[in-house]
Amino acid sequence: MEKEIKKGREHPLSIVINDTVKIFTDLGFEVATGPELEDIWHNFDALNIPKDHPARDMQDTFYIKGEDGKVLRTHTSNVQIRYMENLIKSGGKPPFAIIAPGKCFRNEATDATHEMQFYQIEGLMIGEDINMVHLKGVLSHFYKKMLGDDVDLRFRPSFFPFTEPSIEFDLKFNGKWLEIGGAGMVHPNVLNNCGIDAEKYQGFAFGPGLERLMVIKYGMPDIRPAYQGDLRFNQL
Amino acid sequence: MKVSYNWLQNYFEEKLPEPEKVSEGVIFHSFEVEEMEKVGNDTIFDIKILPDRAHDCLSHFGIAKEISAIFRMKLKEKEYKTFEPEQTNLKIEIKSDKCLRYMGRIVRNIKVDKSPDWLKERLETIGQKSINNIVDAANFVMFDLGQPIHCFDLDKLFPRTVLENSKKDSPLILIRQAREGEKMTTLDNREVKLNPLNMVIADEKNVLALAGIKGGKIAEVTEDTKNIIIEVANFNPTNVRKTSKEVNIFTDAVKRFENDLSPEIVNDAMNDMSALVLEMCKGATLEEVVDVYTKKQEKRKLSFNIKKISKRLGLDVSIATVEDMLKRFGVLYKNTGDDFEIVVPDMRLDLKTEEDMSEEIIRILGYEKLKEKLPEINWNPKMNETYAKISWARNKLLNDGYSEVMTYSFCNKGEIEVLASASDKKFLRTNLTDGLKESLKLNQLNAPLLEMNEIKIFEIGTIFKRGGEEMHIAYGDKKNVTEVSLEEFTSPPRPSGTPPQQGGEEISPHLDKEGAGGGNFKFKMWSMFPFIARDIAVWVPEGIKNEDVEKVIKNNMGELVIRGPELFDQFKKDGKTSYAFRLVFQSYDRTLTDAEINEIMTKITNKIKEKNGWQVR
Numbered sequence: 083m084e085k086e087i088k089k090g091r092e093h094p095l096s097i098v099i100n101d102t103v104k105i106f107t108d109l110g111f112e113v114a115t116g117p118e119l120e121d122i123w124h125n126f127d128a129l130n131i132p133k134d135h136p137a138r139d140m141q142d143t144f145y146i147k148g149e150d151g152k153v154l155r156t157h158t159s160n161v162q163i164r165y166m167e168n169l170i171k172s173g174g175k176p177p178f179a180i181i182a183p184g185k186c187f188r189n190e191a192t193d194a195t196h197e198m199q200f201y202q203i204e205g206l207m208i209g210e211d212i213n214m215v216h217l218k219g220v221l222s223h224f225y226k227k228m229l230g231d232d233v234d235l236r237f238r239p240s241f242f243p244f245t246e247p248s249i250e251f252d253l254k255f256n257g258k259w260l261e262i263g264g265a266g267m268v269h270p271n272v273l274n275n276c277g278i279d280a281e282k283y284q285g286f287a288f289g290p291g292l293e294r295l296m297v298i299k300y301g302m303p304d305i306r307p308a309y310q311g312d313l314r315f316n317q318l
Numbered sequence: 319m320k321v322s323y324n325w326l327q328n329y330f331e332e333k334l335p336e337p338e339k340v341s342e343g344v345i346f347h348s349f350e351v352e353e354m355e356k357v358g359n360d361t362i363f364d365i366k367i368l369p370d371r372a373h374d375c376l377s378h379f380g381i382a383k384e385i386s387a388i389f390r391m392k393l394k395e396k397e398y399k400t401f402e403p404e405q406t407n408l409k410i411e412i413k414s415d416k417c418l419r420y421m422g423r424i425v426r427n428i429k430v431d432k433s434p435d436w437l438k439e440r441l442e443t444i445g446q447k448s449i450n451n452i453v454d455a456a457n458f459v460m461f462d463l464g465q466p467i468h469c470f471d472l473d474k475l476f477p478r479t480v481l482e483n484s485k486k487d488s489p490l491i492l493i494r495q496a497r498e499g500e501k502m503t504t505l506d507n508r509e510v511k512l513n514p515l516n517m518v519i520a521d522e523k524n525v526l527a528l529a530g531i532k533g534g535k536i537a538e539v540t541e542d543t544k545n546i547i548i549e550v551a552n553f554n555p556t557n558v559r560k561t562s563k564e565v566n567i568f569t570d571a572v573k574r575f576e577n578d579l580s581p582e583i584v585n586d587a588m589n590d591m592s593a594l595v596l597e598m599c600k601g602a603t604l605e606e607v608v609d610v611y612t613k614k615q616e617k618r619k620l621s622f623n624i625k626k627i628s629k630r631l632g633l634d635v636s637i638a639t640v641e642d643m644l645k646r647f648g649v650l651y652k653n654t655g656d657d658f659e660i661v662v663p664d665m666r667l668d669l670k671t672e673e674d675m676s677e678e679i680i681r682i683l684g685y686e687k688l689k690e691k692l693p694e695i696n697w698n699p700k701m702n703e704t705y706a707k708i709s710w711a712r713n714k715l716l717n718d719g720y721s722e723v724m725t726y727s728f729c730n731k732g733e734i735e736v737l738a739s740a741s742d743k744k745f746l747r748t749n750l751t752d753g754l755k756e757s758l759k760l761n762q763l764n765a766p767l768l769e770m771n772e773i774k775i776f777e778i779g780t781i782f783k784r785g786g787e788e789m790h791i792a793y794g795d796k797k798n799v800t801e802v803s804l805e806e807f808t809s810p811p812r813p814s815g816t817p818p819q820q821g822g823e824e825i826s827p828h829l830d831k832e833g834a835g836g837g838n839f840k841f842k843m844w845s846m847f848p849f850i851a852r853d854i855a856v857w858v859p860e861g862i863k864n865e866d867v868e869k870v871i872k873n874n875m876g877e878l879v880i881r882g883p884e885l886f887d888q889f890k891k892d893g894k895t896s897y898a899f900r901l902v903f904q905s906y907d908r909t910l911t912d913a914e915i916n917e918i919m920t921k922i923t924n925k926i927k928e929k930n931g932w933q934v935r
Contacts, residue, residue: 090721090774094841096712103705109692112699118727118780119734119746119787134556136369140738147735154736154746177695183705185727185780191740198741199727209695214680215632216693223692237685238346239677241368247631247677249685250350267630270673284630300841307843311723311757313768313775314844 091316095201095308098296099183102203105227106181109220111205114180116161118187122151124160129244130271144189154187157289158204159244165206166276176283177209183292194304201292206268208278208285214247214267217286221265225253229299240264244272245287255298263290320444321381323361325462329382330391337361343388344381347681357443372577374665377464387646387682398589401596406605407487408547413494416517416554417529418612419581420493421588424472424605425595426545428452434598452539452546455594457570465550465579465587466571468519468527470537472545476523491547492520493529500525503535504567516561517553530558530575532567548595550588552581581615582664617661622672624656630676633688643682704789707808708778711791720776720793725753727780734782746782750792751801753777762796766851766902767844767881772796778804849880849904850915855887855935856926857894864888864897870929871899874922878903878910896935 103113116124126138137143137156144154161182169178182204190196207216222235234254242248245266252259265288270280293305300318307315323337334340341351341363349371353364367375374380386393403423410422432438433454441448441457448454456467475489496512502525503509510528512518517529527533530553539546552575559576562568592604628635640658644651651660662669669675680688712722728736729752732745747753754777761773776793792801856867864885871883879901887898903915923934 087717087719088771090716090719090776092712092716093722093724095724096722100709107699110695110697110699113702113705115702115704117787119782134559141740144736144739147737149734177697179695179697179699187727189736189738189740198739207693207695209693211629212693212695213630213632215688215691218688219691219693222690235690237688238350239348239368239681239685241370246671246673247680267673267676270671300839302841303843309724309726311725311753311760311775311777312764313721313723313757313761313770313773314764316721316723317841318839 091313092318093308093316094296094300094302094318095292097318098292098299099201099203101228102224102292102295103181103183105224106205109179109223111179111181111207114161114165114182115184116155116158116164116182118155118185119146120153120155120160122153124163125153125155125157128163128272128275129159130269130275131243135243140189142189144187155184156188157186158182158184158202159287159289162204162206162287163272163276166208166273166278170277176278176285177207177212179205179207181205192306194306195294197293197305197309199309200305202289203292204287204289206285206287208268208273208283210283212285214286217265217267217288220286221251221288225262228295229253229255240266242266244269246270251288251290253298260298262294263288265289319365319367319376321363321365321378322357322440322443323363324359324443325378325440326382326385329379329393330386331394332391334385334391335389337363340385340389344384346684346686347388348381348384349375358439360443362443362445369577370668372573373579373667374464376574376577377460377462379463380665383647387643390646393648396586399593399596401592401604403604403606406608407489408605408608409488409490410608410610411490411492412610412612413492414517415612416495416557417493417551418554419552419584419610420491421550421584421607421609421611422491423548423588423592423607424489424545425548425592425599426472426603426605428544428546428595428599428602430539430541430543431598437598450539450541451598452543452595455591455598456548458594459587459590460570460574463583463587463590464574465583466530466574467587467591468533468549468571469539470526470533470547470549471539471543472547473543474537475526475547476521489547490521491526491549492522493551494518494520496525502528504528504532505535505538506532507535508567510565510567513564515557516564517557519549528561528565528567529553531562531565531572532569546595548588548591550584550591552579552584555579578667580664580667581611584609615664617664619659620662620669620671620675621657621659622675624658626672627676627679630673631680631688632691633680635679635683639683640679643679646682647678704804707804708789711804711807712776712778715776715791715793718774720774721770723754723757723775723777724779725750725757725777727782729753732782733784748783749781749801750777750779750790751794751799754792754794754799754801758794758796758799764849766900767849767904769881845880845904845906847905847907847909849902850910850912851900851902852915852919853886853898853900854883854919854922855896855898857896857933857935858929859931860890860893860895862895862932867897867926867932868899870925871901871922874918874925875901876918878905878915878918880904 146152165180186202187199225233236252237249240248240250246269248266253262268287273280327334341354345351350366351363352366355362408424410420430450433448433451437454438448460466495514496516496518500512518525519527524536526537555576555578562572624635649660728743729747732748734746735744774795778791780787781790789804791807868883881902883899886900889896926932
């Protein structure tokens with residue numbers, strides 16, 4: 083009947099990723115990318131994760147058969163390490179701000195809120211005086227753009243080897259507090275590992291999952307349909 | 319970890335705030351409280367102790383110290399009964415560098431019995447089973463102070479006499495690495511084969527316990543036990559963790575040892591345990607403690623500067639604030655203006671740097687003290703080529719009528735295999751085509767449910783081959799699927815369109831169109847039950863509109879139609895018009911039968927026939 087080509091339907095996760103990138107690039111962040119199959123240095127060591135840390139266990143991390151020291155990245159934090167290493171190698175120095183959206187992997191059973199593969203957006207801003215108040219400002223700005231001006235943000239104490247202080251942040255959305263993700267001030271060891279003088283520079287990092295944001299934003303009951311190649315999922 | 323409110327109260331003279339308040343305080347200043355439950359006249363908190371505090375907070379004492387700092391409540395001074403211990407012949411030899419401290423004490427003439435009610439209740443409210451007074455006392459001290467304790471039946475040790483004093487036994491406890499192939503049977507009757515990486519507690523002949531993990535059957539404390547050795551020790555965390563994984567035994571003791579306890583707590587734990595045993599077994603006699611402490615934990619000092627901490631937090635922290643925080647934790651300090659030096663408490667192995675102190679200060683002050691401010695940063699962000707190419711490719715395919723899917727990176731066969739996967743799909747995909755074909759199949763079956771003239775889909779994703787990973791693009795319809803690398807797809811001569819650019823206007827239509835909050839869009843989960851599609855074609859006199867027919871169908875089709883009526887064909891002949899509609903039926907809670915759909919269709923047909931000049935073809 084109609085000859086005109088109807089535009090295809092985007093995957094909701096793509097929409098969330100692109101919107102996220104747009105909000106952060108408007109704030110002056112640069113997009114950074116990196117490999118999904120990563121070495122232990124970029125995925126663990128450089129991030130100040132101790133050798134016998136439970137996160138390195140086989141039940142959490144996919145190690146590669148026959149390739150010693152290779153893993154499927156467990157977060158996109160590997161990208162911040164690679165970015166900083168390259169920056170220093172090419173003679174650059176802070177300040178800088180990057181976001182790294184990308185696919186990550188965890189060796190865990192699949193259920194309504196967990197998948198073996200998921201998208202994370204890693205954010206990193208380093209300068210001479212980038213502080214925790216800025217972290218709060220950036221996260222608050224992002225989630226207000228994403229979910230509406232009436233969302234509230236709060237921090238709670240947490241622990242990650244790559245940040246100090248480390249926090250967990252929650253959002254109040256539609257009257258309910260929801261756990262969203264982790265963040266903190268980059269641990270000086272991480273900066274030093276990449277050749278950045280931690281005496282002079284400081285900054286924050288955050289790394290929430292994007293499926294969670296998608297599920298909250300669109301009121302989805304389950305994340306599993308996201309990877310089933312089912313077009314009924316593309317409702318936007 | 320389960321923590322009892324009443325148990326915590328024992329640490330304070332002052333009445334604790336209500337359980338809800340305690341929970342809130344802990345959540346916003348220390349740890350997540352995952353659950354709060356009333357048990358009898360007590361409240362149990364399930365607290366998720368953070369890994370960097372597991373060495374000092376997997377205990378009621380640890381949480382009490384936090385509460386003391388959060389609520390400015392003074393901890394009660396502990397009082398120990400003094401007792402005159404007898405001389406001892408116990409010998410302890412540490413023959414492994416994986417044991418920092420081993421303290422042993424013989425207690426004679428004990429009576430193994432059931433525990434007093436208070437002890438039973440304490441353990442049972444936090445979900446522990448009461449076994450007998452001796453085992454319960456050891457467990458109680460562990461959940462109280464965080465230091466695991468083990469007891470051996472002294473009389474079951476290999477009998478040993480020394481020449482000079484042949485009448486008296488002289489028991490020997492050895493802490494050593496196991497021998498290759500050595501075996502032991504644990505308290506729960508599991509036979510474990512050991513190797514030299516495992517550390518054991520042994521007498522001259524037998525292995526008595528797997529150090530820090532589980533006691534052995536040989537020297538088990540039973541109802542008949544008269545004399546015991548109390549063990550309070552400090553074992554290497556990595557060794558305990560590795561051995562525990564090897565033998566597949568995970569205990570509350572393992573959970574504590576693997577997080578690196580301070581050897582300084584050993585003394586308190588021994589005192590508490592001794593006092594408890596004496597209290598429960600009147601007539602028992604204590605012998606002297608034998609304490610082998612190979613390397614004493616050194617007193618550490620830590621310096622920090624308030625200006626630097628303020629700069630990190632983005633909040634002006636005053637000298638008074640810091641002093642107040644240190645006092646709340648009972649930390650010894652001195653300062654010259656903004657420069658502080660503290661003596662790190664023995665138990666706080668986590669405090670090492672100025673940054674650690676910045677966290678201590680802000681978490682006790684409360685993160686709500688931090689304002690929100692957007693940073694100003696002076697630099698020139700560059701375009702990311704990979705991301706720009708992906709955006710360009712996605713927009714091009716969308717504009718060409720392809721819809722986007724995402725499929726799994728894992729599959730049944732490939733070149734790169736992952737180890738120990740929880741799933742049966744152990745390989746990484748070498749192409750997108752296989753997943754896309756599956757997706758095409760699925761979507762074609764569902765075509766009646768989708769508002770699409772034809773199924774055209776694409777995926778952009780990483781594939782993994784022996785030589786490395788590569789970003790690919792695959793797109794296709796029912797006729798064929800094309801797969802190329804992102805590079806190839808986006809390199810000139812491009813099929814059409816503008817060159818890749820990051821942040822093109824089409825990237826974010828949803829954000830601008832719907833504004834923040836995602837507009838009014840609400841995702842609707844589909845039914846997991848099969849659908850049934852039916853067509854109905856109707857002849858009507860010329861001049862009757864399709865909406866008129868649609869209305870009749872709608873009024874009679876019931877609740878099960880999830881799509882339609884949708885007009886898919888119409889034509890005129892001999893002064894009559896034919897309209898053909900499609901209806902798709904599906905239920906959210908059951909599989910529909912042909913019979914019930916036939917019934918609905920018959921109802922619609924009959925209603926149509928009632929109209930003058932209307933006819934179902």
